[in-house]
Amino acid sequence: MTASTQAPVVSRTLHGNVLVVTIDHAPVNALSVDVRRGLVDAIDAAEADAAAAAVLIVGAGRNFIAGADIREFGKPPLSPLLPAVCNRIEACSKPVVAAIHGAALGGGLEVALAAHYRLAVRGAKLGLPEVQLGLLPGAGGTQRAPRLIGAAPALDLMLSGRHARAEEALSLGLVDRLGATDDVLGEGLAYARELLAAKAGVRPTRAAKALADADASRAAVDAARKETVKRARGLFSPMKIVDAVEAALTLPFDEGLALERKLFMECLDSPQRAGLIHAFFAEREVAKAPETKAAAPRPIATVGIVGGGTMGAGIAVAVLDAGLPVTMIERDDAALARGRGHIERVYDGLVSKGRIKPEAKDAALARFAGSTSYDALANVDLVIEAVFEDMAVKKAVFAELDRVCKPGAVLATNTSYLDIDEIAGTTSRPADVIGLHFFSPANVMKLLEIVVPARVGADVVATAFELAKQLRKVPVRAGVCDGFIGNRLLAVYRMAADYLMEDGASPYQIDRAMREFGYPMGPYQVVDLAGGDIGWAARKRRAPTRDPRLRYVEIADRLCERGWFGQKTGRGFYLYEQGVRTGTPDPEVEGIVESERLRTGVTPRSFTDDEIVRRLMCAVINEAANVVREGIALRPLDVDVALLYGYGFPRYRGGPMKYADMLGLPTVLAELKRLAGEDAFFWQPSPLIVELVERGADFSSLNGSAS
Numbered sequence: 264m265t266a267s268t269q270a271p272v273v274s275r276t277l278h279g280n281v282l283v284v285t286i287d288h289a290p291v292n293a294l295s296v297d298v299r300r301g302l303v304d305a306i307d308a309a310e311a312d313a314a315a316a317a318v319l320i321v322g323a324g325r326n327f328i329a330g331a332d333i334r335e336f337g338k339p340p341l342s343p344l345l346p347a348v349c350n351r352i353e354a355c356s357k358p359v360v361a362a363i364h365g366a367a368l369g370g371g372l373e374v375a376l377a378a379h380y381r382l383a384v385r386g387a388k389l390g391l392p393e394v395q396l397g398l399l400p401g402a403g404g405t406q407r408a409p410r411l412i413g414a415a416p417a418l419d420l421m422l423s424g425r426h427a428r429a430e431e432a433l434s435l436g437l438v439d440r441l442g443a444t445d446d447v448l449g450e451g452l453a454y455a456r457e458l459l460a461a462k463a464g465v466r467p468t469r470a471a472k473a474l475a476d477a478d479a480s481r482a483a484v485d486a487a488r489k490e491t492v493k494r495a496r497g498l499f500s501p502m503k504i505v506d507a508v509e510a511a512l513t514l515p516f517d518e519g520l521a522l523e524r525k526l527f528m529e530c531l532d533s534p535q536r537a538g539l540i541h542a543f544f545a546e547r548e549v550a551k552a553p554e555t556k557a558a559a560p561r562p563i564a565t566v567g568i569v570g571g572g573t574m575g576a577g578i579a580v581a582v583l584d585a586g587l588p589v590t591m592i593e594r595d596d597a598a599l600a601r602g603r604g605h606i607e608r609v610y611d612g613l614v615s616k617g618r619i620k621p622e623a624k625d626a627a628l629a630r631f632a633g634s635t636s637y638d639a640l641a642n643v644d645l646v647i648e649a650v651f652e653d654m655a656v657k658k659a660v661f662a663e664l665d666r667v668c669k670p671g672a673v674l675a676t677n678t679s680y681l682d683i684d685e686i687a688g689t690t691s692r693p694a695d696v697i698g699l700h701f702f703s704p705a706n707v708m709k710l711l712e713i714v715v716p717a718r719v720g721a722d723v724v725a726t727a728f729e730l731a732k733q734l735r736k737v738p739v740r741a742g743v744c745d746g747f748i749g750n751r752l753l754a755v756y757r758m759a760a761d762y763l764m765e766d767g768a769s770p771y772q773i774d775r776a777m778r779e780f781g782y783p784m785g786p787y788q789v790v791d792l793a794g795g796d797i798g799w800a801a802r803k804r805r806a807p808t809r810d811p812r813l814r815y816v817e818i819a820d821r822l823c824e825r826g827w828f829g830q831k832t833g834r835g836f837y838l839y840e841q842g843v844r845t846g847t848p849d850p851e852v853e854g855i856v857e858s859e860r861l862r863t864g865v866t867p868r869s870f871t872d873d874e875i876v877r878r879l880m881c882a883v884i885n886e887a888a889n890v891v892r893e894g895i896a897l898r899p900l901d902v903d904v905a906l907l908y909g910y911g912f913p914r915y916r917g918g919p920m921k922y923a924d925m926l927g928l929p930t931v932l933a934e935l936k937r938l939a940g941e942d943a944f945f946w947q948p949s950p951l952i953v954e955l956v957e958r959g960a961d962f963s964s965l966n967g968s969a970s
């Protein structure tokens with residue numbers, strides 16, 4: 264080592280005749296303006312320093328570079344911009360090598376692509392995930408990647424946003440060499456020295472020839488365009504990616520770059536970018552509940568599950584998949600066998616689809632034990648109850664748990680609606696009782712509502728968050744109320760849809776409008792999928808306490824009275840042919856809707872799809888505001904994440920609260936006031952919305968630093 268110059272986030276050290284440029288910008292070496300400046304300075308310095316024959320770019324910490332600094336998007340751009348930085352690296356008169364470990368994503372990979380040679384060590388992941396943020400690679404990625412690896416693989420990386428492992432990156436030609444060890448600096452230096460010894464010169468990626476087969480390149484772009492029309496489902500940036508890659512085929516490099524920049528700016532200015540980046544930060548922020556900072560989690564090495572039905576079995580798979588042993592309790596041997604059978608079927612499905620190897624199934628099942636005696640739970644660290652949704656049954660189960668479980672065991676319920684304070688209050692240890700609300704299918708759905716009753720200990724809440732991490736779930740903290748966050752909002756969404764249906768819209772129009780808005784399914788398709796009987800039971804349970812001022816639509820009850828529970832009975836709001844999961848509209852249902860309108864004296868009106876979306880969204884936003892105001896959700900972003908991960912809310916809209924902010928809260932309030940003219944009780948504006956509008960603020964002002 265002969266000389267050293269320190270820059271705050273980019274340092275330069277001469278190792279023999281190789282100038283090592285280290286990016287050290289925690290947490291993930293994102294390309295903030297200081298890093299960009301540091302890189303340009305480093306290349307300038309390398310050219311000016313006669314002792315430097317080559318440049319090696321490496322990242323400090325766990326990653327090479329995670330990409331552009333997402334926090335800078337939406338703010339005024341600061342020079343040097345990343346495309347210029349990449350061009351500067353590529354134009355360096357001395358060979359530049361990128362040595363990659365950890366993540367080289369987005370702009371991070373674009374920096375590597377601008378270098379002349381690339382090496383990756385095992386464990387590195389390379390990708391162009393901009394599409395997931397509503398963007399396209401905007402620092403030359405759409406022009407350099409196709410020239411380097413060909414149009415088809417480059418389009419695949421950009422349109423999927425997936426990460427390629429180092430080995431795959433080598434076979435794609437994205438990197439030139441795989442390091443033999445994990446020592447990224449050592450491997451990079453050895454490679455740079457080897458290149459110098461071989462007198463390998465600069466090798467600009469813009470001159471790479473992987474697009475030489477013009478017919479194959481054109482075919483790849485055409486195929487990607489066709490596929491994107493089919494799959495993009497309302498997303499803006501995928502087609503722009505295809506356009507930009509097409510330019511790599513048809514335009515000189517610099518003109519292609521200019522087009523890429525123009526398309527990138529269009530994406531950057533789109534509301535979808537704002538929605539998707541909000542989702543990115545929000546889903547990281549939800550895991551930081553106050554209790555996770557205030558208390559240490561209790562260790563969880565063994566888990567008990569009570570109930571082996573739909574949820575119990577799915578939760579068991581989620582826990583087994585995390586490598587933890589499970590003991591399941593059922594009422595009798597037959598129910599236990601059904602529970603185990605359900606778990607086996609899930610694993611058989613995964614094996615037959617090639618997702619796991621048969622040995623993985625055997626290993627998971629080896630961690631599973633069942634019993635009909637609660638005594639088998641004497642030593643478990645945490646129990647999750649998933650028995651019938653009935654307060655008396657739940658209380659009986661918690662009495663047993665209170666009797667057998669060791670002191671300090673966490674006692675959790677998967678109830679969807681019931682009062683967890685009441686359940687906790689029947690035990691001698693309310694500080695240990697918490698809600699863990701999984702979603703069906705529990706081994707697949709990412710959302711886990713962590714429902715926090717009044718008397719629970721902070722360490723128990725922290726334990727729940729730690730468990731979520733182990734199970735790879737997205738945890739959202741919720742308070743106790745009927746339906747917590749998600750199901751409470753689902754209830755008003757459904758009510759608003761039912762009002763529209765009785766007032767004149769068909770269930771099929773409502774479903775179509777919400778699909779167009781971005782939901783994968785409309786509300787009535789969801790009812791048919793989940794089973795109409797579930798909602799029917801909940802409505803009957805609530806009937807005695809329902810506020811008489813709340814309008815109640817009986818159409819769904821009429822269907823349930825006929826035994827039409829949806830897919831599982833072959834008909835619900837839709838008709839289902841045997842074995843087919845896509846339903847067709849049912850004229851008999853339309854007849855029932857019509858006769859209910861007659862019975863209630865409603866004169867049907869027509870609604871545009873826009874009006875349908877506006878009403879359903881206003882209903883959800885308004886109730887969501889109440890949920891925040893009452894402290895059921897910590898912040899608006901917690902509501903957003905719950906709906907994104909549990910209810911199919913379109914991610915590119917960021918969640919209902921972000922969507923409300925983008926609409927503008929004064930617009931939402933004006934709409935609520937207009938609708939309150941029809942039904943003052945249901946559409947009564949939330950005091951939180953009124954207050955925010957008066958202050959000229961929006962929901963994001965309540966998100967803290969995460970906005």
Ligand code: 3HC
Nearest residue numbers: 290293329330331332333334366368369370400401402547
């Ligand atoms: N910019 C700013 N902050 C970022 C960031 C980025 N690109 N990537 C991650 N962070 C932040 C996170 O918000 C988090 O902050 P917090 O601690 O305050 O919550 C912190 O870094 C750590 O992130 P993770 O919790 O996600 O850490 P992991 O170790 O689990 O994952 C990762 C690391 C795989 C790099 C993951 O963070 C990731 O996927 N990041 C985003 C990658 C990406 O999308 N890059 C493309 C950006 S767009 C672009 O480059 C445009 C260009 O083409 C012009």
Ligand code: NAI
Nearest residue numbers: 570571572573574575593594598649650651652678679703
């Ligand atoms: P389910 O009816 O499929 O399963 C319940 C299981 O509990 C049955 O196997 C039954 O034999 C068992 N059981 C009943 N009493 C028992 C007892 N005393 N001891 C041991 N086992 C007992 O019900 P599902 O759908 O699995 O729901 C379970 C819980 O999960 C409910 O509280 C429900 O509200 C909640 N939930 C359900 C969701 C869903 O989509 N089905 C989603 C989220 C939560």
